[in-house]
Amino acid sequence: MxxxxxxxxxxxxxxxxxxxxxxxxxxxxxxxxxxxxxxxxxxxxxxxxxxxxxxADRATGAGCVRSYVHNDRIGVLLELRAETDFVVRSEPFQNLARELTMQIAASAPSTVEELLSQPYIKDESKLVKDILTEVVAKTGENITIGQFYRIEV
Structure with a gap:
C-alpha cells in the first residue's frame, strides 16, 4: 500500500x-x-x-517611475523595470513599487545593492531582495530596480 x-x-x-x-x-x-x-x-x-x-539576463524594457512623499519632508523617486507593460500594470508590480519607495524613505539606502540587502521594514525576517524575488516568481518576469533618489528636508 x-x-x-x-x-x-x-x-x-x-x-x-x-x-x-x-x-x-x-x-x-x-x-x-x-x-x-x-x-x-x-x-x-x-x-x-x-x-x-x-x-536575470532577460532585458527589462518596460517600467514605471513611482514617487512617494512622507510627511512633506522626505521624497522618493524610484525607477522599477520589468520585461513587459502587462507586468508593469499588474497589482503585484505596483505594490512592489509602492513598498520599495516606502522602504527607501524609511531606511535611506545609497545604492541598489544596499537596498536589496536591507531587512524589509514590514517584516524584518525578510530582506528586500526576498520581496523582489517573490514578485518575480509571481509575475514570471525579470524585475530590476533602475535608479532611485531620496530627498529629505
Whole structure:
C-alpha cells in the first residue's frame, strides 16, 4: 500500500495564492514536501530564487517611475523595470513599487545593492531582495530596480 497522501486541490490553490507559483510548481512542491504546507512554501521560494537567476539576463524594457512623499519632508523617486507593460500594470508590480519607495524613505539606502540587502521594514525576517524575488516568481518576469533618489528636508 502507498503511504503517500494525495495532494488536494484546495492545498494547491492555497499554496498558489500564498506564493504566486504555478499550479504544477505548487503540486510538485507539495508532493516533494509530503503535503507539509510550510515545507512546500520553502521549496517554492528556493525554486523561485533559482528561476529568478535564470531570468536575470532577460532585458527589462518596460517600467514605471513611482514617487512617494512622507510627511512633506522626505521624497522618493524610484525607477522599477520589468520585461513587459502587462507586468508593469499588474497589482503585484505596483505594490512592489509602492513598498520599495516606502522602504527607501524609511531606511535611506545609497545604492541598489544596499537596498536589496536591507531587512524589509514590514517584516524584518525578510530582506528586500526576498520581496523582489517573490514578485518575480509571481509575475514570471525579470524585475530590476533602475535608479532611485531620496530627498529629505
Amino acid at each position: 502507498d503511504n503517500k497522501k494525495e495532494v488536494s486541490t484546495e492545498t494547491v490553490q492555497k499554496l498558489r495564492e500564498e506564493t504566486g507559483a504555478g499550479v504544477m510548481d505548487c503540486y510538485k512542491a507539495l508532493t516533494e514536501a509530503k503535503n507539509d504546507f510550510d515545507e512546500a512554501v520553502k521549496i517554492i521560494k528556493e525554486k523561485g530564487f533559482v528561476k529568478m537567476e535564470h531570468r
